[in-house]
Amino acid sequence: METFRYIMKKLIISLITLWVLVTITFFLMHMLPGDPFLGEKAISEATKEALYAKYGLDKPLVIQYLTYLGNALRGDFGESLVYSGQPVMKILMSAFPYSFELGLYSLLFAGLAGIISGIFSALHNGDKKDAIAMFIAAIGISVPSFILGSLLQYYLAIKLSNWSAVHFGYQLFAVEGWENAAQKIIPVFVLGFGELAVISRMTKASFLDVIGQDYIKTAKACGLSKFQIIKNHMLRNGIMPVITVLGPMAASILTGAFVVENIFNIPGLGKHFINSIQAQDYTMIAGTTILYGSFLIAANLLVDIAYIFIDPGIKLGKKNA
């Protein structure tokens, strides 16, 4: 019962958040100066009125808002202003698989490498190896992805790959695109590196807690091997707090993807978003914002719900205290 109430509460907050997001987006877009039909050739009053009527712009603001809300519920965000005649949703859906694949690979890379380096750090707590691992983590958090992306693209994808092409007749990495492994490795690494650092620090803190527990001493006293202890006793308990960062991480991977997709010319959502901002394609900006928002809100909700099932000890309703 308590669980059910907790989930309902989270669900309602998520729905309200979504509604606030759509509302903010609508009114911000409405506040924009200018007229949507101003850019075209000089049009007569009659044509203008007909256009206004077609898009419902002659109606009062409240009606427009309700219409937008209703359309958004059905996934209809209107047509792109730049690619005329193309529905925003269609463009977004064609771009989504690229972003999803990029995000997923990065998350997997960051998760695996981060947990391993975090455990390594925790086992060597306080010595040189730990200091090196944690320093790399600090760099990962401090270097913005557009810097790392530009540098790696230049030094690995251009310099090193040209060198390997000349000497071995094999080009190691590609400069841009998203079709084969040579193209995918660097973007995934760039996007995952910052998250790797976050996961690694989180894992370390959590494992240090676990290492001090009595049951680990018991396991050691029973003569279990180091590997067995890590695998059977530490991993399950140590990994739990790491799950809490997955929600915020989805957000930073998405926004990081804007940059990475732009640098490596990957035709995903982020590239469309940045293009639409630079081209002032307002329906597209609004649609992308709402899609991103809903995705992140859903991700946070899932993490919240997953967490109570993984850790029954969590105190429901008192998470904010």
Added chain:
Amino acid sequence: MEFSKELFVKESYEPDSQDVEEKSITYWQNVWIRFKRNKMAIGSLAIIIFMILGCIIIPIVSPYTISEQNLNAVNQGMFKDGHIFGTDSFGRDLFVRVWYGTRISLIIAFSAVAINLIIGVIYGGISGYLGGKTDEVMMRIVDVVISIPHLIIVMLLMVILKPGMVTIILAYATVGWTGMARVVRGQVLHLKELDYVVASRLLGSGALRIIIKDLFPNAMGVIMVHLALTIPRAIFTEAFLSYIGLGVQIPLASLGTLVTGGSAAFRLYPHVIVIPALFMCILMLAFNVFSDSLRNIIDPKMRR
């Protein structure tokens, strides 16, 4: 065995040395003592102070200005003709521009964080102090604002408002205060039940006096940690906005716009991007290490 007289020396009696009491130190003196022992903390603080002083002084004393173009000396390498970091594709001195950019980035970060601090402390303070229904409603509002992806809202605001320094600060402040509000509210909820606050209330202190005199000073440590944590985030947000073309506009330049601008000429003249990028990474690294150490010193329980 013989006992000579020399073996027995009379101990001079000093009443002072019997004193068991230590000189009492305040909370912040204690923090400072522990801070001084931490090499990483001192190192990062030194870098931050160096950067702040540099970005104030160097643009003033340098013979070049940030927007002065010299088309006869375009894309110069490092250490040529008095240009320590060379020049960019318009012949502008990179050394001055990088320090000036650091200044703009720091101004944006500090102002944004200061506004967050003010809103967050007031909001969180009221919510935590009043408690009950008010707290419940106010925190649900925070829940909603916190779930809206910050960067996306900041970007939306930047699309609508005219891009510029003040806009970036305002856009960041509209969504950035929630974290601080939560932290302050948690502290106030915890502190207001402690005996000394109850005593203060019994002695007739009003709400305002309790908040300012009793609660705020004790919540200060946690607030400082949170402040230090948000500064690198604000720097990053500014750089990110610059990257997608919503940053400060010419003739101003921030570290973010310098890196972005440098990426055009990057393949021919790597120093144009590498130097501002390096400045930015060092700044972020210093703030991150500083806030981490501060957190470990002030609140070891928060280490997660």
